Amino acid sequence: MVFAITPSPHASVPVQGGKPFPVRRIYCVGRNYAAHAREMGHDPDREPPFFFMKPADAVTYDGGAIPYPPATNDLHHEIELVVALAKGGADIPEARALDHVFGYTVGLDMTRRDLQAEAKSKGRPWDTGKGFDHSAPIGALHTVADVGHPTDARIHLEVNGEMRQDGNINQMIWNVPETIAYLSGLFHLRPGDLIYTGTPEGVAAVVPGDRLEGAVEGIATLSISYEASS
Ligand code: MN
Numbered sequence: 001m002v003f004a005i006t007p008s009p010h011a012s013v014p015v016q017g018g019k020p021f022p023v024r025r026i027y028c029v030g031r032n033y034a035a036h037a038r039e040m041g042h043d044p045d046r047e048p049p050f051f052f053m054k055p056a057d058a059v060t061y062d063g064g065a066i067p068y069p070p071a072t073n074d075l076h077h078e079i080e081l082v083v084a085l086a087k088g089g090a091d092i093p094e095a096r097a098l099d100h101v102f103g104y105t106v107g108l109d110m111t112r113r114d115l116q117a118e119a120k121s122k123g124r125p126w127d128t129g130k131g132f133d134h135s136a137p138i139g140a141l142h143t144v145a146d147v148g149h150p151t152d153a154r155i156h157l158e159v160n161g162e163m164r165q166d167g168n169i170n171q172m173i174w175n176v177p178e179t180i181a182y183l184s185g186l187f188h189l190r191p192g193d194l195i196y197t198g199t200p201e202g203v204a205a206v207v208p209g210d211r212l213e214g215a216v217e218g219i220a221t222l223s224i225s226y227e228a229s230s
Contacts, residue, residue, distance in 0.1 A: 008057065010022055010023075011023040011056040011057040011058075011059050012059075013059055013061065013084070013105070013138055013140070013141055013194075014061060014062075014140040014141070015103070015140060015141045015142075015143065016140045016141065016142050016143070016146065016220075017143075017146070018143065021084055021102065021103075021141050021192070022192045023056040023057075023059055023192055023194055024056060024190050024191070024192030024193050025053060025056060025187075025190070025192075025193045025194070026053060026054040026055070026056060026058060026059070026136055026193075026194045026195075026196065027051050027052075027053055027183055027187070027193060027194070027195045027196070028051065028052050028053065028054060028080075028109055028130070028195070028196040028198075029049055029050075029051060029174065029179055029195065029196065029197050029198040030049075030050045030051065030052060030198065031044065031047065031050070031173075031198065032049065032172050032173050032174055032179075032197055032198025032199075033167060033171050033172060033173065033198055033199060033200045033201065034171070034173060035167075035171070035200065035201035036198070036199055036200055036201045036202075036203065037173075038201075039201050039202075039203070040203075044173060048182070049173075049174045049178075049179060049182050049183075051183060051186065052126050052130055052131075053131065054109075054130060054131045054135055054136050054196075055131055057133075058131060058132070058133065058134065058135045058136040059136045059137075059138050059194075060134045060136065060137045060138065060224070061137075061138060061140075062137070062138065062139045062140060062221075062222050062223055062224065063223060063224070064224065064225075065224070065225045065226065065227045066134045066137065066224055066225075066226060066227065067133075067134060067226075067227055068207075068208045068226045068227060068229065069110075069112060069132050069133065069134065069135070071112065071115065071128075072112035072113075072114055072115060073114055074112065074113040074114040074205050075110060075111070075112055075113070075205060075206050075207075076110070076111045076112075076113045076203045076204060076205055076206070077108055077110065077157055077159065077164065077165070077203060077204065077206055077212060078108060078109040078110070078111060078165075078198075078199035078203050079106065079107075079108060079155055079156065079157035079165050079199055079200070079214045080106070080107050080108070080109050080155075080196045080197055080198060080199050081104065081106065081150070081153075081155060081169050081172075081176075081197045081216050081219075082104065082105045082106060082107040082138060082194055082195065082196050082197070083101055083104060083176055083179075083180070083194070083195040083197060084101070084102040084103050084104070084105070084141050084192075084193075084194055085100050085101060085102060085180075085189055085190070085191060085192070085193045085194075085195070086100065086101065086102035086191055087099065087100040087191060088100070088188065088189045088190035088191055088193070089184055089188070089189055090184055090185070090187075090188040090189070091184055091185055092180055092181055092184040092189070093181060094177045094178055094180075094181040095177075097176070097177035097178075097180035097181050097184075098149050098176070098177055098180075100180060100189070101144055101149065101176070101180075102141070102143065102144065102191075103141045103142050103143040103144055103146070103147065104141070104142055104144075104147055104149075104150060104216070104219050104220065105138060105139045105140060105141045105142060105216075105219065105220040105222075106138075106139045106155070106214050106215055106216045106219065106220045106221065106222045107136060107137060107138040107139065107194075107196055107222065108136070108137040108138075108157075108212065108214065108222065108224070109130070109135070109136065109196050109199060110132075110134070110135045110136070110137065111129055111130055111135075111203075112128065112129045112130075112132060113129070113203075113205070114129075115128045115129040116128075116129025116130060117129075136194075136196070137212075137222060137224045138194075138222065139214075139220040139221055139222035140220060141220070142219055142220050147218070147219050147220075149176065150169060150216065150218065150219050151169065151170060151175065151176075152168065152169065152170045153168065153169050153170075153216050153217050153218055153219055154166070154167070154168055154215075154216070154217040155167050155168065155169055155200060155214075155215070155216045155217075156214065156215060156217075157202075157212060157213070157214040158212070158213045158214070159204075159206060159210055159211070159212055160210055160211055161211075164202050164204055165199065165200055165201065165202035165203070165214075166200070166202065167200025167201065167202075168200075169197075169216060171200060172197060172198060173198075174198075176195075176197065179195060179197060180195070183195065206226060207226070208226050208227060208228050208229040209225070209226060209227075209228040209229070210225065210226050211223070211224075211225040212224050212225065212226075
C-alpha cells in the first residue's frame with residue numbers, strides 16, 4: 001500500500017534462530033507478585049488482575065545504550081517474564097490459552113515512578129509514567145519449541161553488577177494461562193501481541209550510565225545500559 005507519508009517502521013523483536021517477531025500491542029499486568037504489590041502499598045489478596053498498555057514501538061532490543069528518558073527523576077526498573085502470542089482470540093479458555101503462545105523472553109517495564117505516582121494521586125491515566133519512548137527493553141524471543149512453557153524459573157536483575165531483583169516466576173499471582181484468559185475477555189487478542197507479566201519485589205531507581213542485566217534463567221537474557229548524561 002502507498003501511504004500519504006512514509007510510514008514509521010513496524011516494531012519487532014528478534015527471535016533466537018528465526019525471523020523477527022512483529023509487535024502489535026504491548027499489554028502489561030500490574031501487581032502480579034505479592035511482595036511487589038506490598039512494596040507499592042497494596043494488599044495483593046484482594047485484587048483481580050489489572051492491565052495497562054505501552055505503545056508497540058516502546059520495545060528496545062537488548063544490547064545497546066538507550067537514551068535516559070526526559071521528565072523524570074525516578075526511573076524504576078521492573079524485570080518481567082514476557083509472553084509473545086502467535087494466535088489471537090477473544091474469550092480464550094484457560095485450558096487452551098497456551099496454544100496461543102509463540103514464545104517467551106525477559107523484558108523491562110521501565111517506569112517513570114514520579115509521573116506514575118502523580119497520576120495515581122490525581123486519578124489520571126498512567127501513560128506518561130509507563131508508555132514513554134524506549135520504555136520496554138526486551139531480550140530475544142525463544143520459541144515454545146525451544147523452551148516449552150516455563151512455570152518455575154528464577155527471574156533476576158542486576159544493576160552495575162549488584163542484585164536488585166531476584167524472584168521466581170512461580171510467584172506470579174495470575175499465571176500465564178490465567179492472564180491470557182482474563183485479558184482476552186477484555187480485548188480481542190491478535191498475533192503479535194506481547195504480555196509483560198508483572199515484576200517481583202525490589203524495584204528501584206536507575207540513573208544515566210547504569211548497566212542493567214536481567215534474565216529468566218533457562219529462557220532468555222537481557223542487557224542494556226543508559227547513556228551517560230552529557
Ligand atoms: Mn510492571
